[in-house]
Amino acid sequence: MGAFVVAAALIVGFIAWRANDLLTNKVVETLEAEVIGLREQFQAGGAERLAAIVAQRSSQPGSSLYLLVDAAGRKVAGNLDRAPPGLEGSRQGGVFNYVRAGEEGHGAARHAVGVPLPVPGGLVLIVGRDIEDLHRFAGAMGQLGLWSIVLLGAVGIGAGLAISRSVLRRIEVVTETSRKIMAGDLSKRIPLHGSGDEFDRLSESLNAMLGRIEELMAALREVSDNIAHDLKTPLTRLRSRAEAALRNPDGPASYRDGLTKTIEEADELIKTFNSLLLIARLEAGAVAESIGPVDPALIIGDVAELYEPVAEEAGLRLEISVAKGLTLEANRELISQAVANLVDNAIKYSVDETMQGPAGDGASRGRIAISLARAGKAIEIAVADRGPGVAPQDRERALARFVRLEKSRSQPGSGLGLSLVAAVARLHGGSIRLEDNRPGLRAVLSLPASGAHAASAARATLSDASNWGQR
Amino acid sequence: MRVLVIEDDRETAQFLQRSLRESGHAADLAGDGDHGLVLARDGRYDVLIVDRMLPRRDGLSVVQALRAEGARTPVLILSALGEVDDRVKGLRAGGDDYLTKPYAYTELLARIEALARRPAPEEQATRYIVGDLSLDRLSHKVTRAGEPILLQPREFRLLEYLMKHTGQVVTRTMLLENVWDYHFDPQTNVIDVHISRLRGKIDKGFAKQLLHTVRGAGYMIRDGAD
Numbered sequence: 001m002g003a004f005v006v007a008a009a010l011i012v013g014f015i016a017w018r019a020n021d022l023l024t025n026k027v028v029e030t031l032e033a034e035v036i037g038l039r040e041q042f043q044a045g046g047a048e049r050l051a052a053i054v055a056q057r058s059s060q061p062g063s064s065l066y067l068l069v070d071a072a073g074r075k076v077a078g079n080l081d082r083a084p085p086g087l088e089g090s091r092q093g094g095v096f097n098y099v100r101a102g103e104e105g106h107g108a109a110r111h112a113v114g115v116p117l118p119v120p121g122g123l124v125l126i127v128g129r130d131i132e133d134l135h136r137f138a139g140a141m142g143q144l145g146l147w148s149i150v151l152l153g154a155v156g157i158g159a160g161l162a163i164s165r166s167v168l169r170r171i172e173v174v175t176e177t178s179r180k181i182m183a184g185d186l187s188k189r190i191p192l193h194g195s196g197d198e199f200d201r202l203s204e205s206l207n208a209m210l211g212r213i214e215e216l217m218a219a220l221r222e223v224s225d226n227i228a229h230d231l232k233t234p235l236t237r238l239r240s241r242a243e244a245a246l247r248n249p250d251g252p253a254s255y256r257d258g259l260t261k262t263i264e265e266a267d268e269l270i271k272t273f274n275s276l277l278l279i280a281r282l283e284a285g286a287v288a289e290s291i292g293p294v295d296p297a298l299i300i301g302d303v304a305e306l307y308e309p310v311a312e313e314a315g316l317r318l319e320i321s322v323a324k325g326l327t328l329e330a331n332r333e334l335i336s337q338a339v340a341n342l343v344d345n346a347i348k349y350s351v352d353e354t355m356q357g358p359a360g361d362g363a364s365r366g367r368i369a370i371s372l373a374r375a376g377k378a379i380e381i382a383v384a385d386r387g388p389g390v391a392p393q394d395r396e397r398a399l400a401r402f403v404r405l406e407k408s409r410s411q412p413g414s415g416l417g418l419s420l421v422a423a424v425a426r427l428h429g430g431s432i433r434l435e436d437n438r439p440g441l442r443a444v445l446s447l448p449a450s451g452a453h454a455a456s457a458a459r460a461t462l463s464d465a466s467n468w469g470q471r
Numbered sequence: 472m473r474v475l476v477i478e479d480d481r482e483t484a485q486f487l488q489r490s491l492r493e494s495g496h497a498a499d500l501a502g503d504g505d506h507g508l509v510l511a512r513d514g515r516y517d518v519l520i521v522d523r524m525l526p527r528r529d530g531l532s533v534v535q536a537l538r539a540e541g542a543r544t545p546v547l548i549l550s551a552l553g554e555v556d557d558r559v560k561g562l563r564a565g566g567d568d569y570l571t572k573p574y575a576y577t578e579l580l581a582r583i584e585a586l587a588r589r590p591a592p593e594e595q596a597t598r599y600i601v602g603d604l605s606l607d608r609l610s611h612k613v614t615r616a617g618e619p620i621l622l623q624p625r626e627f628r629l630l631e632y633l634m635k636h637t638g639q640v641v642t643r644t645m646l647l648e649n650v651w652d653y654h655f656d657p658q659t660n661v662i663d664v665h666i667s668r669l670r671g672k673i674d675k676g677f678a679k680q681l682l683h684t685v686r687g688a689g690y691m692i693r694d695g696a697d
Contacts, residue, residue: 267575274656302651306651306657333653337653
């Protein structure tokens with residue numbers, strides 16, 4: 001603020017000084033011209049002519065100031081009564097105060113600038129010019145400058161205060177919002193100004209961050225709720241198994257059996273917990289360390305190879321169709337697990353269908369198609385089965401934790417398989433979607449392709465699993 | 472074999488000590504990292520079981536210190552942290568194997584036995600022989616009673632791993648980790664089917680079965696009667 005006022009004062013001062021200088025120069029030039037003119041008159045007509053001209057000019061209104069005195073100092077002609085004290089005896093010009101002849105007693109003394117001009121014959125001619133107006137102008141300029149500085153200062157201070165107050169108020173809003181959030185209301189957001197300025201952008205990204213936190217918190221709450229509800233069932237089962245074994249009168253043999261079953265039950269619970277923890281950690285965005293370039297075709301090949309005997313045993317055929325030369329920026333382990341979960345699901349539900357479904361058309365029922373293809377900027381891994389599928393209205397829900405759709409209650413599993421796939425997809429910036437395979441389910445894991453390597457994806461169809469199967 | 476258990480939870484440590492003794496192994500306990508490091512420096516142990524979270528000095532730093540001193544005693548790291556990155560960190564610190572809590576005792580036993588009898592890299596055999604089954608690691612040829620057996624690459628690696636640990640229990644997770652390089656748990660028991668397929672190729676038609684299922688634990692290749 002101080003710097004602003006100083007700068008303004010400097011500018012105004014400079015302008016005033018320059019203007020004054022310019023005008024003064026102008027006056028001096030006029031005087032010099034006049035003096036030259038009068039000198040010519042004197043040379044042409046002598047002292048009489050000079051005196052006549054001075055007298056004539058003096059009488060004109062608004063004229064310059066003249067005084068012609070003789071050697072004795074008496075006035076010969078002119079509109080000044082006496083030589084201004086400041087100029088007496090001076091050989092150079094200067095500033096003086098004067099009162100016009102015949103106006104004594106009335107007007108106040110005015111400022112003038114004048115030069116003495118010695119004329120041969122003992123005469124002295126003083127030519128001057130009134131600079132009172134100039135003087136006033138300079139004074140007015142000074143005043144104006146002073147006032148502008150005061151005004152500028154006031155406006156500057158005012159504007160500064162207003163701006164900083166508005167900034168402080170907006171910061172205060174952020175502080176207030178964050179206090180409310182800390183108090184427990186995670187749904188609070190910082191109101192936007194709508195101007196799209198830096199503050200709005202800061203608020204926007206803070207809001208986005210809050211949104212993400214709220215999402216994570218909601219997910220966390222959901223997990224703990226689900227743990228409370230859904231883990232009670234297996235825990236109850238485990239407890240009653242142990243209790244029943246203890247009550248059994250058959251003795252050690254039944255204890256052994258009961259304990260074995262209890263351990264099996266506990267192992268299932270541990271698996272469920274591990275999956276839950278993994279999902280939670282994936283959703284918290286951990287595991288970034290072990291992400292690197294991987295070939296999805298290799299991952300699919302390996303998973304298919306792992307599951308091929310299981311599928312074959314269940315009378316199913318795995319058909320793999322992969323595009324080559326694609327690269328993912330991913331964690332191999334997690335993508336493998338996601339694909340394994342999808343294949344696992346597909347096998348489970350296909351088996352269910354081949355067992356219960358009507359005979360005939362066995363070939364198409366017992367087929368699981370695993371494909372890898374590029375779709376725009378994404379790489380899509382699809383696992384399609386001929387099982388019962390998932391109704392459109394249930395698809396969203398099927399991805400949530402612990403949700404096991406009514407039809408699948410009979411199947412073993414924790415209900416975490418698809419939510420783990422969804423979490424893996426999200427961690428990699430992708431998504432999972434469930435589609436109708438007409439009939440059956442087509443689960444599509446869509447992951448962003450890592451740019452550079454994905455250029456030429458030659459499509460190579462590997463007919464069924466024979467490349468890694470037996471025979 | 473002599474085992475040192477560095478674990479701060481008394482109950483877990485004593486359970487391990489008792490179980491190891493029942494399995495015919497000697498086990499010493501250390502309750503914190505500093506004490507554990509002092510005992511481990513002794514060098515009398517065949518295997519160290521080190522918990523990751525320890526008072527005074529954490530498990531990874533115990534392992535790092537031992538490795539820095541040139542000790543090559545195999546180390547199994549136990550941890551409640553079982554995520555992808557944690558395992559990598561554990562192995563990078565010098566651990567030889569990593570087991571996530573809670574674990575089955577049979578799993579732990581199988582792993583430390585595999586670790587303790589693990590030959591140094593330079594003395595690994597190029598040919599494994601169990602009874603009349605022979606596997607050549609260089610030519611990738613497998614024969615049973617002199618007859619060649621054709622195996623898929625993965626089946627070969629599966630048999631190779633089992634034969635490398637002849638007479639030892641190999642769990643399903645050990646197979647998944649070492650043969651498939653997966654550290655997750657497939658929901659279906661896919662390994663069992665692979666094993667039964669392998670069994671069909673190496674044991675089918677022979678009076679003497681070499682590939683055995685160990686109930687509640689895993690599999691074992693072994694010559695000789697039960």
